[in-house]
Amino acid sequence: MVELSWFDVVRFPSGVTMISEPGHSEDVKSYLVEGARDVAVLDTGMGVGDFAGLVATLSDRNPIVLHSHAHFDHIGASAQFARVRVHASEAGALRAGYPNERFRAWFTPEHLVGNRLPATFDPQRAAIAGCEPDGFLTEGDVIDLGERVLHVYHTPGHSPGGITLVDHAARIMFPGDAIYAGPMFAYRDYSDPVAYRASLRRIAELATQVDVIYPSHNRSPLEPELAQAMHEAYERIWAGRAPDERRPECDVFQFDSYAFWLRPGSYGN
Numbered sequence: 001m002v003e004l005s006w007f008d009v010v011r012f013p014s015g016v017t018m019i020s021e022p023g024h025s026e027d028v029k030s031y032l033v034e035g036a037r038d039v040a041v042l043d044t045g046m047g048v049g050d051f052a053g054l055v056a057t058l059s060d061r062n063p064i065v066l067h068s069h070a071h072f073d074h075i076g077a078s079a080q081f082a083r084v085r086v087h088a089s090e091a092g093a094l095r096a097g098y099p100n101e102r103f104r105a106w107f108t109p110e111h112l113v114g115n116r117l118p119a120t121f122d123p124q125r126a127a128i129a130g131c132e133p134d135g136f137l138t139e140g141d142v143i144d145l146g147e148r149v150l151h152v153y154h155t156p157g158h159s160p161g162g163i164t165l166v167d168h169a170a171r172i173m174f175p176g177d178a179i180y181a182g183p184m185f186a187y188r189d190y191s192d193p194v195a196y197r198a199s200l201r202r203i204a205e206l207a208t209q210v211d212v213i214y215p216s217h218n219r220s221p222l223e224p225e226l227a228q229a230m231h232e233a234y235e236r237i238w239a240g241r242a243p244d245e246r247r248p249e250c251d252v253f254q255f256d257s258y259a260f261w262l263r264p265g266s267y268g269n
């Protein structure tokens, strides 16, 4: 039986379906993009509930998983799909999966919203299975779904293998975790604030060619102007804007609906 209590499903125009997990504070989003032959599965959720079963009820096309990156909250059900692609730099994380001792820390009460965790999900035992990709996503790739193509842009920074997908014909963009309404934790060991600067500039440019941005967390869809605003805000930081708060491990720059958390000394001209 497909466990649906964990997921919210929203169908958008242009053959895009959003699968949200609002029962967790991460508020992660995955997307289906329908072609005539294949359905692109943009990430596979955080490993709660029957994501693959849900996808099968939402599309009768042949699924191909295209990973925005391989952080645990985006690879939950990848092992259940036959065709899975990720940027080569994060293939190791995808293969490793996510063990229970790290996974269960994400299911303490402060992470949960409402009471949506399926009865069949036991945080004390659950883990994310590793998955062998059947191919890699590389800058310049064009993924043909049948009468529809997705263009692959390598946009590292949040993580080394971050991918932005653009459907130029439908004027929509999927930036993964490179852009979202919320704090951008660019001080972690997997982040690269310099690479992120170039990626934000690039995404802001690409955003001028789309009407809608579908991010992988929090409010969605987003207006393309937000990409431009985030790029300009980040540039102000590099030009010397003072942090709003200095914490031991990071400087916090707060803007309207987003923020950047950066390691002291890791940014600035």
Ligand SMILES: [Zn+2]
Pocket: 069, 071, 158, 159, 177
């Ligand atoms: Zn991430």
Ligand SMILES: [Zn+2]
Pocket: 028, 071, 073, 074, 177, 216, 217
């Ligand atoms: Zn994420």
